[in-house]
Amino acid sequence: MNIISELENFLITEVSVDYGLDKKSVASDENLISSGIIDSMGILKLVSFMEKNFGIKINNEDIVPENFQTLNALKEFVEKKVKKII
């Protein structure tokens, strides 16, 4: 399971395209929020995707910038969830 590439692919094909962003790739440290890749609707779609794709349960109190700001942050968050650390 390559978490970053799966997330990157979802963001490019399902989320950023909604906002007219012609993204071919997302850098692992790119700020997903300030760059406009994720907005308030996009994050709901992303959370649903992450829960289904990685078999994790995301609590609403987990939806904070430190977990969602970059692909690196998302990867770390997913890994902790998979290992049931959080």
Added chain:
Amino acid sequence: MDFDFTSEQLELKINTIKFAQKELNENVILRDREGSFSKDLWQKCADFGILGFPFPKEYGGADCDILTTLLIMEGLGCGCKDSGLIFSINGQMWTVQMPIFHFGTPEQKTKYLSKLCSGEWIGANGMTEPGSGSDSFALSTTAKLKGDYYLLNGAKTFITNAPTADLFIIFATTDKSKGFMGITAFLVEKGFPGLKVSKEIEKMGLKTSPMAEVILEDCKVPVENRLSKEGNGAAIFNDGIEWERSCMLASDIGVMERQLKECVKYAKERRQFNKPIGKFQAIANKIVDMKVRLETARLILYKVAWLKKTQNRAGMEAALAKLYLSESLVKSCLDAIQIHGGYGYTTEYELERDLRDSVASTLYSGTSEIQKNIIAEYLGL
């Protein structure tokens, strides 16, 4: 798939209808005309347990599951003709009590939930601003951390219960650079310095539910009154909105149920051209349409409740429910007036008030247009 409710659940609904019919329908026409909120009736609802049904017993609740709570709220809408009162109750339950219950610290829950469930305190949710309605996260209200407190500055509008509220959940930006993820929620008590409530906003309907603007001028909020973490505000709002878009409308199913019964009764009793008007297809068809909308709305709503009960996300389903139910309610109100003819247009029959009250349902918790946008997004359009 089991569509049956238990006998206990049905009894709760029936008892709620009886309670509402007996206790909550006095002087509704006058209170609507005057735009007056009744704290007495609020307390009666609290004493009956309505404000606490879905919350744990340790906070004065009854620990009812979501489906049972929906049934009780249906009963309330069916028995109580004061939709403004019901709206105020719903506003507190789903947008104040539920966020505190889901996101609050044990200390916050202990301090505030009991008082809200008992009716001692009234709560209000402060999200909407003059410049941000449908674009909910485009907030101008800011919150700056100053050691052990925050200073809040900004203005909120269309705040239900504001004139009578003891506690507000205020959403403010703590980090503008993070956009919607820079929003934080705060529990702000009426007495905190810097919070002012403006004069009441007069509305087309729901007149017995008070509404006003809230002004924050260097409003000092202790750090321990922040609800959850910084940046969690959008998630708190989204969580609350799912409850709003479903549970808030359960009582409107009760309204539609009441209107259907009234229309069937009227259509059987009112005679024109030597027969009950219900024998004319033009009238019967309208009543059938009311029935179809009622049962369909119920099914959509119960699906949302089941999803919430099984701890699944219900973003699209809640939007579907909100869109369909609110627009069905307006149509039901229009049909009820039409069926009653000239009498339906009079204040005495209380159907015109139902219609005025119903229009708000297509606006609050996200307009019908926004619900369609949300559904389209989920469909990948």
